[in-house]
Amino acid sequence: MAKKKSAEAKNIFNKYLEEFLSFLLSLLEEGTGDLIRKFGDIINFRKRLRRYTVFLILITASITIFLIGIAELIESFYPNLRPGTTHILLSVIVILIALIYKKFY
Numbered sequence: 001m002a003k004k005k006s007a008e009a010k011n012i013f014n015k016y017l018e019e020f021l022s023f024l025l026s027l028l029e030e031g032t033g034d035l036i037r038k039f040g041d042i043i044n045f046r047k048r049l050r051r052y053t054v055f056l057i058l059i060t061a062s063i064t065i066f067l068i069g070i071a072e073l074i075e076s077f078y079p080n081l082r083p084g085t086t087h088i089l090l091s092v093i094v095i096l097i098a099l100i101y102k103k104f105y
Helices: 002-077 085-104
Strands: none
Touching: 002 085
């Protein structure tokens, strides 16, 4: 009788253990999928960040060269100004435009 109860308890235990292990495996699979997805998102974020950083560097360099050219052009129109004055004035104007843009938008 004791062996029968022991075998019965063992069968019940094995049944619940099997269900519990399958539940744990399903959780592990879901967690692994989320982890892989998050890792992929991090990689994509790094690629986008690198692309936007390069874009920002190129735009900044282009704008800088453009503004230097404009300053040289203005300086050629007014030769009596001290060297660098037009660069300073143009920089102040660009900063004021940026501040006005920031305030209203």
